[in-house]
Amino acid sequence: MLLIRQRVVVVIALSVMVFTATISVLIGLSSAPSAFAANEGFVVTSSDAPTIFSSRVEMDLVTILDSLDKITGVSPEVFAFSEWDSDTFVVRGVDFERISSVGPAIDDQVLSGLSDGSVPDALIGDRLLSRMGFDLPATIVLVGSYNSKMDLVRISDSFSSGSPLDDELLVPLSVARYLSDTPEDMASIIRLSTNEPAWLSGLLSPESARFALFDMHISKSEVVIGESITVSASVRNWGGSEGLISIDLSVDGVSAWQISVSIDPYSTESVSHALSFSSIGTHEIEISIGGDFPVSLSSCVDVVEPYIVMESPGSVMDGSTFSVKVYTYDGAPVQDAIITIPTPTPSTNTTDDEGVSELLADAVGEFTLVVDMTGTDYGSYDVVRKPSTIQVLNPSVYPDEFLPVVSAFSLSPLSIKESEESYGSAMVDNLGILTGVYELEVFVDGSLERVISIPLDSAQSKSVSFELDSLSSGTHVVQVGDFSMSLEVQPWFVDDSDIVRLVIRYGGSNSLSSAGSIPIYQAAKISQGNVAVALFALGAISGLLATLAIVSVFSKEVHEGRRRLGIIKAIGASASATRKLVFSQAFMRGLMGAAIGLVAGIACAIALVRSGVFVVFGHSLDFDISLGPLMMILAGAISISLVSALVSAEMAVRETAISSIRDLSQENISQIDIETLLRE
Incomplete structure (x- = not known):
């Protein structure tokens, strides 16, 4: 017997089609910010930035990431918006030599055509070119979206990468920085590729407490017996949770002090301890932490007999x-x-x-x-004499002028750790009898580090000293006058020094996301909670409407079939047999309608996306729904169909056969042939 007619399939198909198309668009909308990652690799942003456009990441991080073996590509990028003929588009500042290392790849022939003219060259994505209708090459004026700054660029060629970059204009970093007021040492994001994403995520933005020890200082490098010195160090928790870390201080391999420190997430604490020595010689001081990321720092102190220094001109x-x-x-x-x-x-x-x-x-x-x-x-x-003797000179043998020269230069020590100091000493002689002031210039790696003013009397020799600190690790050349010496600066961390420097400086201050997981609230200027509520509400309303439509049509079908149910019961059909009959018909109608609705909904969503009517954050909306949500929609539609039909049928089978037939006597229902009924 036909209790649920074919018209149910049409209603289910239409309901599922609307719901599938809506959900597909919402999923595409929620993943729209991944366009800023070009759907490739991973993205480093500043963790405290409310939007991806206000993110600021230090360019120094690029150098450190480049040095890590597990990083295969690094691309610093700066975002700006501009407008042409009332069409707003994304301007992405890039390093054209780096962008392909992360992906998507841009044709080498297109990149090689870029020139360094007075007007910077730019590349335009083919989808954006189609919207703009430019004839290439073209020189256009870009206007900043958040200020009145303007800049000229020459669009030399177009490219097709099969990614959201095809909706953007790629310009040199300097142009995007100018339009967006981004400092020279900053980028909006850093896109990178790695062969171990879990390792990098745990390094830059771990959820649990992670600690690094750094910035060890000793108040004096030379002391006498019984003299006190202070040893200090800093500990950073770059993880997302508060944690407790134990710090151990040892002298010549023997533990001298221990302390446990609780550190808040993304915070730094400093510890210090006073030490003294009872024996002459060189003593090694080591401070260390354990845990998942053990670090040990060490330095030496010389314990000497006390002495006096007498300093005079040479x-x-x-x-x-x-x-x-x-x-x-x-x-x-x-x-x-x-x-x-x-x-x-x-x-x-x-x-x-x-x-x-x-x-x-x-x-x-x-x-x-x-x-x-x-x-x-x-x-x-x-007594230590500096110098050991003094020369008293006859002024008659010296020229009548001011003739300063650097006669000696020394640097000690020649090897230091980062954050330690090296001390320079220079001897300057005046070979004339006139007095004057000599400007002593100290150069480090060819750059002027400092200028020291030295007043000199006639034929006077004078020694001056200076400190060199805050030098990066590596070998540096220090030049004074005609003298030069090499200074080696070693990292505190012998093993994985670049990694330690990375987590100390940037751990916790930046967050790492995969290209597809940038949340929409980081692209929209609205809060995370409001976005979640808005997307959920739209999906829930769509789902509720689809559910009501399916429930209504099944309720109507079963209600109109109550007379048939009454006749079945009158001829001896059991309640379970009636339920089985309703279940089989509801399942088949639900499956057929849901399948048709899914296919139609997907086709509708694809048509909407390809029509170009949805442009989100300057990018065409992509159809982005996986098999999982589709199967859930299919199962949900069938389940709603079954539940709706069975609930209505249950209410019907509980009525007596006579009441079912009598109550429907007024309805305009065609007469049922008993022979046909029994055959069915």
């Missing part, structure tokens, strides 16, 4: 006065030291509270200064 003119400075090994001035220059008529004086004494040179020759520490606290200390 040469002075006969008849002139000169200064002598006396200080301890750690730089403290020595007061009340008696200094003498042993000329035929010796000149003697006492150092003041700054450790300085003024003497008169009244005879030509080479002399060794004498220091008497009686009456000071340093009587037993050894």
